[in-house]
């Protein structure tokens with residue numbers, strides 16, 4: 001059966017797929033103060049001299065920006081479905097506990113546990129992003145050394161500083177095993193290497 005309303009996200013993905021792959025290169029004026037055109041594959045999109053720079057940047061960045069936004073929408077829709085399943089099975093379990101019938105509670109509990117595991121298994125970051133789930137790019141690594149083993153977690157500077165303080169407090173309070181912690185800035189080249197490894 002065909003959809004009776006257009007699926008805009010599918011249409012957007014199809015348009016992205018059909019467009020010329022980046023990089024799209026700026027063609028600057030001789031003195032570098034203006035943009036004359038945009039090189040897209042073997043063709044050039046020319047701008048007249050009073051074409052606003054803000055519009056040029058919007059056009060030039062559109063493929064990458066849209067791809068990012070499409071991934072975010074896909075992720076959020078998936079997260080909503082998993083969260084919805086969790087809420088539904090939790091409510092079904094509550095109902096079963098209030099009105100117990102033979103085998104009913106156990107079946108509902110199994111469904112709830114499966115939904116809970118799926119929710120806990122959902123990653124809340126994408127490649128290159130901070131592992132706290134704030135959706136910023138990772139610029140640092142939180143380095144944890146315990147008994148000769150080293151764990152490195154990609155984080156943004158703000159979340160990294162927050163985690164560092166929180167974990168040091170937890171170690172001091174005896175809630176977590178002793179470890180040496182530090183925040184290291186990722187250099188541009190190490191970030192690119194990590195991107196390529198993925």
Ligand SMILES: [Zn+2]
Pocket residue numbers: 130131132133134135136155156157158159160
């Ligand atoms: Zn962060």
